[in-house]
Amino acid sequence: QPAKPPATFKGDLRPYQSEGVGWLDFLSEFGFGGILADDMGLGKTVQTLAHIARQKKAGLVTHPVLIVGPTSTIPNWLAEIERFTPTLKVLKLHGPHRKMDFVSIPRYDIVLTSYPLLARDRQDLIDYEFHAIVLDEAQNVKNATTNVAKASSELKANYRVALSGTPIENNLDELWSLFRFAMPGLLGGLTEFRREFRFPIENQNSNAARELLARRIRPFILRRTKEEVVKELPPKTVIVDRIEFDDAQRDLYDALLLTVEQRVREAVESRGWDKSRMEILELLLRLRQVCCDPKLLKTDEAPESAKLDRLVEMLSELASEGRRALVFSQFTSMLDLMEPRLKEQGLAWVRLSGNTKDRATPVKRFQAGEVPIFLISLRAGGTGLNLTAADTVIHYDPWWNPAVENQATDRAHRIGQDKPVFVYKLVAANTIEEKIIQLQEKKTNLAGALLAKDGDFAKSLTPEEIQWMLKG
Numbered sequence: 001q002p003a004k005p006p007a008t009f010k011g012d013l014r015p016y017q018s019e020g021v022g023w024l025d026f027l028s029e030f031g032f033g034g035i036l037a038d039d040m041g042l043g044k045t046v047q048t049l050a051h052i053a054r055q056k057k058a059g060l061v062t063h064p065v066l067i068v069g070p071t072s073t074i075p076n077w078l079a080e081i082e083r084f085t086p087t088l089k090v091l092k093l094h095g096p097h098r099k100m101d102f103v104s105i106p107r108y109d110i111v112l113t114s115y116p117l118l119a120r121d122r123q124d125l126i127d128y129e130f131h132a133i134v135l136d137e138a139q140n141v142k143n144a145t146t147n148v149a150k151a152s153s154e155l156k157a158n159y160r161v162a163l164s165g166t167p168i169e170n171n172l173d174e175l176w177s178l179f180r181f182a183m184p185g186l187l188g189g190l191t192e193f194r195r196e197f198r199f200p201i202e203n204q205n206s207n208a209a210r211e212l213l214a215r216r217i218r219p220f221i222l223r224r225t226k227e228e229v230v231k232e233l234p235p236k237t238v239i240v241d242r243i244e245f246d247d248a249q250r251d252l253y254d255a256l257l258l259t260v261e262q263r264v265r266e267a268v269e270s271r272g273w274d275k276s277r278m279e280i281l282e283l284l285l286r287l288r289q290v291c292c293d294p295k296l297l298k299t300d301e302a303p304e305s306a307k308l309d310r311l312v313e314m315l316s317e318l319a320s321e322g323r324r325a326l327v328f329s330q331f332t333s334m335l336d337l338m339e340p341r342l343k344e345q346g347l348a349w350v351r352l353s354g355n356t357k358d359r360a361t362p363v364k365r366f367q368a369g370e371v372p373i374f375l376i377s378l379r380a381g382g383t384g385l386n387l388t389a390a391d392t393v394i395h396y397d398p399w400w401n402p403a404v405e406n407q408a409t410d411r412a413h414r415i416g417q418d419k420p421v422f423v424y425k426l427v428a429a430n431t432i433e434e435k436i437i438q439l440q441e442k443k444t445n446l447a448g449a450l451l452a453k454d455g456d457f458a459k460s461l462t463p464e465e466i467q468w469m470l471k472g
Contacts, residue, residue, distance in 0.1 A: 005050040006057040011084045014415075016229040017047050023222050024051035024161065028060070028132070033160040033182030035138070037223035038163040040407045040416025041292045042230065045077065046164065048134055049085045056088065056109060061468035063129045064091075064108045068152065069136030071114040073384035075360055077136070081110065093117060095323065099124060113146045115140050122151035130157040135386075141181060142174035143191065144292055153181050163408075166403040167221070172198040175217075183220055187213075226413075234420045235281035240437070242429040243310050253290050253431060260287060261470050273463050280466060284432065291428035292334050292397050305337075309428055311396060312341045314424070318392055319347055325392040328408045330378045338375055349373035354380045363387065378408055378445045388416040393423045398436045435469040 002018035003025050005011075013021065020036060027034045036044050048067075055061050067077060074092065081090050091101060091108040094117070104392040105111055105128050113121070133155055135141060141149040141162075160182045168175050176193045179186050187193045197213045200206035205403075226233055235253065245253060260283045267276035289296035293305035311327070318325050329335055332353045342349050348371040350362035366374045367389045374387065378399055390412040399405050427433045 003051075003054060006088045008057060009050050009084055010086065011046065011050075011456065013050060014043075017043055017050070020222060020224075021050045021054065022048040025054065026047070027161065027220075028055060031159055033162075033179075034220040034221060034222065035162045035164060035167055035178055035182055037164055037167050037221055038143050039226045040410035041148050042224060042226060043415055044163045044165075045080050045136070046084060046133060048161070049080060049088075051089065052110065052132075053085050061109060061131050062132045062332070063158075064105060064111045064112070065132045065134060066125075066130045066155065067112045067134045067136060068115060068118050070140060070384065071116065072359065072380060073136055074112055074114060075298075076384045076386070077112055093121070101305070102128075106237050107387065118151050119147040122147070122154060123152075125155055128156070130155065132159050132161060133157040134161045134163065135181065136163045138164040138178055138181070139166050139169060139174065142167075142169065142177050144173070144177035144180055149177055149181070153184065165407065167295040169401060169403055172201060172213075179217070179220070185218065186216065186373050187393055205347065211391040214409070230415065233413070233415070233419055236409070236421045236423060238423045238425065240425045240427055241310070242427055242434075243307050245431075246303070249290070249294060249306055252294055252303060253287070253428075254286060256290055260284070264466065264470065268463070284466075284469070287432045288397060288436075290332070291431050291433050292329070292331060293337050295337055296331060296333055304391065307396070308341060310338065310426065311338065311394065312345060314394065315342065315347060315373055316345050322372075322389045323392050324366070324369075324372050324374075325380075325394055326374045326376060326387060326390045326408075326412055326437055327394045327396060328376050328378045328405075331397070332377045334396060335375045335377060344375065347373060349375055350382050351375040352385075353377040356380065366390075376408070376411075378404060381408065381411065383412045386414065386416065387411040388414065388418075391419040391421055393421065395423070395425045398425060398427060398433050432469055439465065439469070 001022045002015065003022035004018065004020065005013060011405070020038065024036070036047065038044050047083055052065055069077060078090065078092065081088060089107070090110045090112060091105060092100060093111060093113040098117070102124055118125070120352040133152065135152060141152050143149060162178050162182050164178065167178055173190070176187050188196070197209050200209035201213070219440070257426060263283055264280055267279050286297065291307065293308050294302035295305070315325060327338070335351060339349070350365050350373070351372050352359060352362050354377060356362070362374065363385060365371055366387060369389065375389065393409050393412050395405055395408070409423050427437060
């Protein structure tokens with residue numbers, strides 16, 4: 001049943017969020033675990049905090065709630081706790097001296113830590129009891145063999161909640177890993193799960209196996225899409241901008257394509273597909289770099305980039321119209337090449353990448369309207385950010401996994417956005433980038449009938465697909 005937050009919760013919930021809080025209450029009441037799999041931007045953090053506030057008000061929180069997330073999301077959790085549940089006492093575990101704080105864990109309502117620190121501190125944290133354990137961006141434990149996944153399953157708690165808008169990115173083993181954390185035993189052992197569900201669904205397209213799995217997990221997974229629940233969210237328009245190379249960049253690309261084709265053929269003949277896979281992906285990466293900017297290859301006399309020229313032209317025009325843009329690239333070195341070009345045009349920007357220590361300041365400056373452009377590396381900025389000041393999102397290069405691109409787009413197209421959002425995908429015409437877009441569409445449906453969009457397929461490319469991608 002929908003649940004209202006207590007007076008200590010400083011904010012209003014939308015109807016679907018109240019239902020989400022009620023569902024979390026249901027898990028707590030019966031000691032179940034589950035996956036809150038709402039789309040990015042629908043407020044999984046807010047629903048979780050409202051639930052914790054209700055548990056606290058009811059006197060049920062006798063031990064703290066442990067929240068684990070990527071390092072990049074911890075500042076956002078602290079800000080949201082301060083905003084919505086300021087009466088809850090929070091302990092942030094961080095830094096080389098954090099173990100001095102362990103003894104005080106029982107005195108707090110919420111304990112925050114990161115996935116890297118969870119793996120390091122597992123032996124210490126095992127000694128504590130938690131009211132609940134919440135994994136944010138829970139796809140971080142999708143590989144059941146990692147130390148982080150094992151550590152999250154070993155800790156003691158009354159119930160466990162996984163938060164993830166993309167609970168399946170590559171294959172159904174990832175769903176098994178999340179449920180091993182949330183509801184151990186629900187899907188059996190991994191060998192049994194593969195025999196009964198994964199292989200029939202993925203290899204044989206078995207509707208019977210798919211329906212049985214969907215029935216089994218349905219009570220313990222809650223997923224709502226933005227299209228379903230946020231009717232008032234402004235429209236999102238996606239535009240694929242095909243960019244033609246000039247002669248010099250086309251000649252370079254075509255020459256490299258011939259070299260890559262030959263090296264792939266030689267690698268496969270000498271070592272086979274499986275043993276050559278990483279080398280092949282590295283060769284495909286070089287083709288993608290030429291599409292972005294030949295300077296990424298770090299060769300002498302690299303021709304100019306048609307795509308970078310187009311980006312600068314777009315950003316100049318957008319800025320003159322008073323528009324605000326997020327620019328995503330998977331290559332931090334590409335962000336390096338963008339910055340001097342923006343400076344030449346007199347355009348102001350802020351930047352966020354993996355080595356940015358102070359994430360809060362660039363976010364605040366952009367949200368406050370101080371700068372019109374935010375350069376972001378896809379991995380560093382795909383989660384944990386609320387950038388509703390933007391009305392334009394530009395994906396400079398296509399990523400293998402469309403779910404990652406969608407998460408990045410949802411930094412702007414989310415609750416709180418009051419402007420139509422335009423999403424531009426810059427794609428080099430007649431190149432591997434166009435093939436990536438087509439393969440994304442083909443692969444997106446792997447487990448869509450169960451619960452989520454899928455698409456990160458770089459490591460599972462078939463020989464036939466690789467050969468197709470290298471055809472001109």
